[in-house]
Amino acid sequence: MTVGGWQPARVVEAVGTTPSARLLHLQVPGWPGNEAGQHVDIRLTAEDGYQAVRSYSIGSYGPGETIELAVDEIPDGEVSPYLVRDVLPGDELEVKGPLGGYFVWRPGGAEPVQLIAGGSGIVPLMAIVRAATDARAAASVRLLYSVRTAEDAIYRDELERQASNGGVALTWRYTRGAPGGWQGRVGRVDDDVLRAATWEPGREPIVYVCGPTGFVEHVADALVGLGHPPARIRTERFGGA
């Protein structure tokens, strides 16, 4: 899977999904397809030649020449505000990838799969949800998704829909405010939440944790404390930059 050079890509769809995030569909002629959980480098070039590059997780998986990104705006960023506010269908940019061979899920494994997302950390895990659903492996997958409020949840409708159709088991955790009628508590993911909403260590799940650094550090530490072997916990941290 040697990574080639930069490939031109065209934005074919740009839709808001939360107040600060947008789903982008990019058409990439010659895209070789990607595994669930991989990422891509995006390069933007200004008219005077100035360039900036950032990495984004891919929410889609499999063959085909269209990929989906979900970009959350970093307020003082230079690339994410352009992708969330400015870019329009028909605009062009460049991509390199797919990248990364570790934080990926491949069908065929016998073990249960635990996904734990914080905020925009859902994106590579959404690719795994979709891949597992298509592989008829959804019954072995549980997802715990921590968001500030319901409206901050990227992919909320799709996740609710697939869960109610017998797909991946879904547990929400609200850290700031819950929607009306919510029976559970509000707050950070803690040991009680992990015990109630995730596969227990005895089932020997493989665990994928993705989100901001502080979230991932906290959750991964707690999982080890609950008895999950560190080697069964794969993490991807979104740095604060």
Next chain:
Amino acid sequence: MAVVSRGFGARRRESDPRLPPGQYLTEDFPVLSAGPTPRIDLGEWRFGIRTEGGAETCWTWEEFQALPIEDVDTDIHCVTRWSKLGTSWRGVSLDTLLDEVETDAAYAMAHSYGGYTTNIPLDELREGRAWVAFEFDGEPLDPEHGGPARLLVPHLYFWKSAKWVRGLTLMDDDEPGFWEQNGYNMHGDPWTEERYW
């Protein structure tokens, strides 16, 4: 010729000649790790070097602290594209450590608590270019940044600077470490963008 992205560039950051191509400046200290952060007790901590012939040289934390300690001021560059300028570290030079072993090996595999590995040509660990660092910014190195001690090889992408390092295995032939088996470059020079396979 690169594709121009319509309307991009309004929020650009100032460029800096100390930034390698494709990198941007951060004031934070982001974290890249593949799994949970290991917690290592200083009483249990060891750093060892095993040569290609199998000879082992090992230091306890106390023995390690008695070695000559150097101050290092350097820029660091992560393959995820952040760079941090003017970071300050304290640690023991690999020159000091390698002086204690007999070797004709050409490569080293760094091993970490938690199982992480990364491969580096042995020459690139010599001549004042690599350290085992245990202080950052005047404080003991945080576990999430690799404490109690990490490798510091700042002229290569930062995944080569193995966190929670516990030793080196010296090898005649190059072998891929953890990220090197998972899509990243065997060498990792930021100035020539040796990022991926």
